[in-house]
Amino acid sequence: MVDDHxxxxxxxxxxxxxxxxxxxxxxxxxxxxxxxQVQLTQPNLMVVDLSMPxxxxxxxxxxxxxxxxxxxxxQYPTLNIVVQSAHVRSLVRLKPMINQHEGGFTxxxxxxxxKEMLTKAEWALQGLIYTPKEMRxxxxxxxxxxxxxxxxxxxxxxxxxxxxxxxVAERTVRHYWTKIQDALGVYPDExxxxxxxxxxxxxxxxxxxx
Amino acid sequence: xxxxxxxxxxxxxxxxxxxxxxLWLLMSQFEAQRSLRWWYNRQLxxxxxxxxxxxxxxLQESFTLxxxxxxxxxxxxxxxxxxxxxxxxxxxxxxxxxxxLSDRLSPPFLDDSLPLAIxxxxxxxxxxxxxxxxxxxxxxxxxxxxxxxxxxxxxMLNELLKxxxxxxSTAAIIMLCLTAQENVSELTIEIQSLNQAIVxxxxxxxxYLKQAFCCLMPGQCSIRQTxxxxxxxxxxxx
Numbered sequence: 001m002v003d004d005h006x007x008x009x010x011x012x013x014x015x016x017x018x019x020x021x022x023x024x025x026x027x028x029x030x031x032x033x034x035x036x037q038v039q040l041t042q043p044n045l046m047v048v049d050l051s052m053p054x055x056x057x058x059x060x061x062x063x064x065x066x067x068x069x070x071x072x073x074x075q076y077p078t079l080n081i082v083v084q085s086a087h088v089r090s091l092v093r094l095k096p097m098i099n100q101h102e103g104g105f106t107x108x109x110x111x112x113x114x115k116e117m118l119t120k121a122e123w124a125l126q127g128l129i130y131t132p133k134e135m136r137x138x139x140x141x142x143x144x145x146x147x148x149x150x151x152x153x154x155x156x157x158x159x160x161x162x163x164x165x166x167x168v169a170e171r172t173v174r175h176y177w178t179k180i181q182d183a184l185g186v187y188p189d190e191x192x193x194x195x196x197x198x199x200x201x202x203x204x205x206x207x208x209x210x
Numbered sequence: 211x212x213x214x215x216x217x218x219x220x221x222x223x224x225x226x227x228x229x230x231x232x233l234w235l236l237m238s239q240f241e242a243q244r245s246l247r248w249w250y251n252r253q254l255x256x257x258x259x260x261x262x263x264x265x266x267x268x269l270q271e272s273f274t275l276x277x278x279x280x281x282x283x284x285x286x287x288x289x290x291x292x293x294x295x296x297x298x299x300x301x302x303x304x305x306x307x308x309x310x311l312s313d314r315l316s317p318p319f320l321d322d323s324l325p326l327a328i329x330x331x332x333x334x335x336x337x338x339x340x341x342x343x344x345x346x347x348x349x350x351x352x353x354x355x356x357x358x359x360x361x362x363x364x365x366m367l368n369e370l371l372k373x374x375x376x377x378x379s380t381a382a383i384i385m386l387c388l389t390a391q392e393n394v395s396e397l398t399i400e401i402q403s404l405n406q407a408i409v410x411x412x413x414x415x416x417x418y419l420k421q422a423f424c425c426l427m428p429g430q431c432s433i434r435q436t437x438x439x440x441x442x443x444x445x446x447x448x
Binding site: 005007008010011012014015018051060086087110111113114 | 265266269270271272273274276277278280281284285300
C-alpha cells in the first residue's frame with residue numbers, strides 16, 4: 001500500500017483488512033520506498049496512489065506516481081495493481097503500458113465507496129483490467145482480440161485450442177480476454193452472470209462478431 | 211528655393227515624429243500584451259496550485275472521513291477518546307483547508323473595507339513567513355470602492371510579496387501605508403530584505419507587475435529596486 005498520507009494508509013489498510021483479515025500489509029510513503037518494498041516482499045497486490053514524493057523530503061507530485069507505475073509494470077509485468085487516487089485521469093498517459101500489462105490493473109477514484117474499492121481490489125487480484133470509461137476514446141479493439149472473439153464464439157473453441165490456433169500461450173489468450181472485457185465494459189458480477197456469455201452479448205451489440 | 215527647403219525639412223521632421231510615435235505605440239502595445247500575458251500566467255499558476263491543494267488536501271481528508279464512517283457502519287466501533295480525537299482533527303483540518311480555499315477565491319472583508327482585507331492578507335503572510343516583520347499604516351475608515359478595484363489591488367499586493375519573498379526563510383521588514391484623499395487612493399509598500407539580497411532576476415517580474423497594474427487600473431505604479439530594498443507605489447482613482 002503506497003500513499004504519502006498517514007491517514008489514507010490507515011483508512012485503506014482498515015478497509016482491506018475487512019475483506020482480507022489474514023493479509024500481510026506493507027506500506028510505503030515514497031516512490032523509492034515502494035520499489036524497495038516490492039523487491040523485498042513480492043506482493044500479490046499493490047495499492048498505489050499517484051501523487052507522492054519520490055524520496056523522503058520531496059514534494060508530492062503525480063509524475064512520481066506515474067514513474068513508479070512505469071517502473072513497476074516494466075520490472076514486474078504480472079504484478080496486480082490497484083491505483084487509488086484523487087486524480088486518476090492522469091493515468092491516461094500510461095494507457096499503452098496498461099494495455100500491455102499482464103497482471104491485474106484496476107483504477108479506483110478516491111471518491112468511490114468502500115465496497116467498490118474492495119471489488120476493484122478483488123478484480124486486480126483475479127488479474128482483471130478495469131479502466132474508467134472516460135479514459136477511453138470510443139471502443140478500442142485490437143485485431144488479435146477480434147480473432148479470439150471469432151474463434152471462441154464463431155467456432156466454439158476453448159482457450160487452449162484458441163492459443164494453439166493463434167500460436168500464442170494460453171496465458172496470453174486469458175490476457176486478451178481481460179482486455180476485451182475491459183474494452184466492452186464487462187466485469188464479474190459476484191458470480192451472478194456468466195462473464196463469457198456477457199462478453200459475447202456485448203461483442204455482438206458492438207458489431208465485433210456476426 | 212530656401213522656403214521650399216524649409217518646407218521639405220518640416221515635412222521630414224513631421225514624418226520622423228509620426229514614425230517614432232507609431233513605433234512607440236507599437237512597443238507600448240507589445241509591452242502591454244506581454245505584461246497581461248504574464249499576469250494571466252501568474253493567475254493560472256495560482257489556479258493550478260489551488261487545484262493541487264484540493265487534490266492533495268481536501269480530497270484526501272474527505273476520503274479519510276468517508277472510509278472512517280464506512281468502517282464504523284460495518285463494525286460499530288468502541289470509540290476511544292483517542293480515535294474520537296483523530297476524527298475531530300481530520301474534520302478540523304478539512305474545515306481549515308476549505309476556509310483557506312474560500313478565502314483565496316474570495317478574500318474576506320473585500321466588499322466592505324480594503325484596509326481590513328489587506329490586514330487579513332498580511333496576517334496570512336506573517337503566519338507562513340515567521341521571519342518577516344510587518345509594519346502597516348492602514349486607515350480605520352474607508353470609503354468602499356468597487357469590488358473589482360479592491361480585488362485587483364489585493365491581488366497586486368499579493369503578487370508583489372510573492373515576487374519579493376522567495377522562500378519562508380526570507381527575513382524582511384515590510385512597511386505598508388494605505389491612504390485615500392478625495393477620490394485618489396495610494397498604497398506604498400517597502401520591502402527591505404534582512405538576510406539576503408533581493409535577487410535581480412525578479413526585476414522583470416516587477417516590471418510586468420507595474421505594466422499589468424497600469425493596463426488593468428485607472429492609475430499609476432512606480433517601482434524602485436536596490437539590492438536590499440523594493441519600494442512600490444500604487445496610485446489609483448476610485
